[in-house]
Amino acid sequence: MLGEVRIVYRLAAMLGGLCLFISACATPVSLHGTKPGAGVAPTQAQVPEVMGPLAQNDLSISAETAGAQTFPVPAPILSPVIARIALLLPMQSETLGAAAAAVRAGFLAAAGQESSDAIRAETVESGDALPDVLASYGNASFEFDIVVGPLSRSGVSAIAQSGAVSKPTIALTQIDTQDETKTVLPKKMLIIGLSIEDQARQMAGLMHARKPTGTAIILTTPTSWQRRAAKAFAERWLELGYESELMELDISAQGTYLGANGLIQLQKRIQTEKPPFLFSALDAVQTRQLRMLIGQDIPVYGTSQLNPLTMTQWSSADPQPEMNGVRLVDMPWQLQADHPAVMAYPKPALPGETLPSADLERLYALGIDAFRVAKEVALGQSQFQIDGVTGKLRINLAKETGRFERIEMPAVYRGGRVVAVGAAK
Structure with a gap:
């Protein structure tokens, strides 16, 4: 069965002219009978459980922004092999196919820049259902030296709890923690x-350096990824010795805009309590709506979801002056064009009139760093650091359970656009 769903790449030498989209190549991907390009162009409903925010509603990808992005296969290059890597992805998935294609394209882009080491990587179809994910993982870990994947939270959780992790496994999303229990990762899982x-x-942590006084207000909605972000900030803020209050705002029936009643209540609380700042576990549209009501006097901080555009889009987008002063963190791939790692890898090309997508770009960048991490593991490194396109990465596999840390870049809205800053100020 694996032979029917696997595409082999020989990645030992430079893959010159690597093209990432169907419009630029003659040979598109076709897995297990899938027509070339099928299942790769996502709609809004096609990205419910991915990564990063990686849960339902975490990625805002529409047909307009994602278009017909497809990822073709470069010609294989034969060479000696020092490590075999299985890239375990749901390429045929209706819900995760677009995300999987973006990750794989980034993985191949990074592999194309590595010409000194002979590493063979094969894309292995994982499927969506947990039995399929577990079966594919079991076969891959038997045949390969390293497994990169899977892509769903539920899949990572199932593998972590299966007792089947016998080979180095680099999971591409966070573990599912909906049951509020902490899963101990297997020794060889990162x-x-x-x-x-x-x-x-x-x-x-960045706010802690400012030594604020007073009780901060944390804003969220019932959306799952926003609740997770709000909870994480509140717990860390308490650990640092500060107080905060959570305020959950209602949203419109369409799930896009904040409800008027909640905004009015928030405005009254700000006037009465005068909090030192607001932490916005919201998206960019909702935070802009918030700013238009409360003004710019009170500082607002948030996550990468306050940066809805790619660097290319920001160069021609209309400024959003209502957001000036709002601070966030995001990856170098989204913020710093002259970053050494960002300059080293090709940007994905878009066919025709297709608009770029910030979330697909982030997943493409994840694929790049996934290959770089896998390469170091293949070379026998147990403790190393990478100045990656998704942030500064620190890996320590010498611990009983693999430790991974990513530090992303601070950014701020200035002149109505998101720009990188050296440090939060």
């Missing part, structure tokens, strides 16, 4: 997925 919770905790 989780490098994008994390909205880690961003919230990092922002709490």
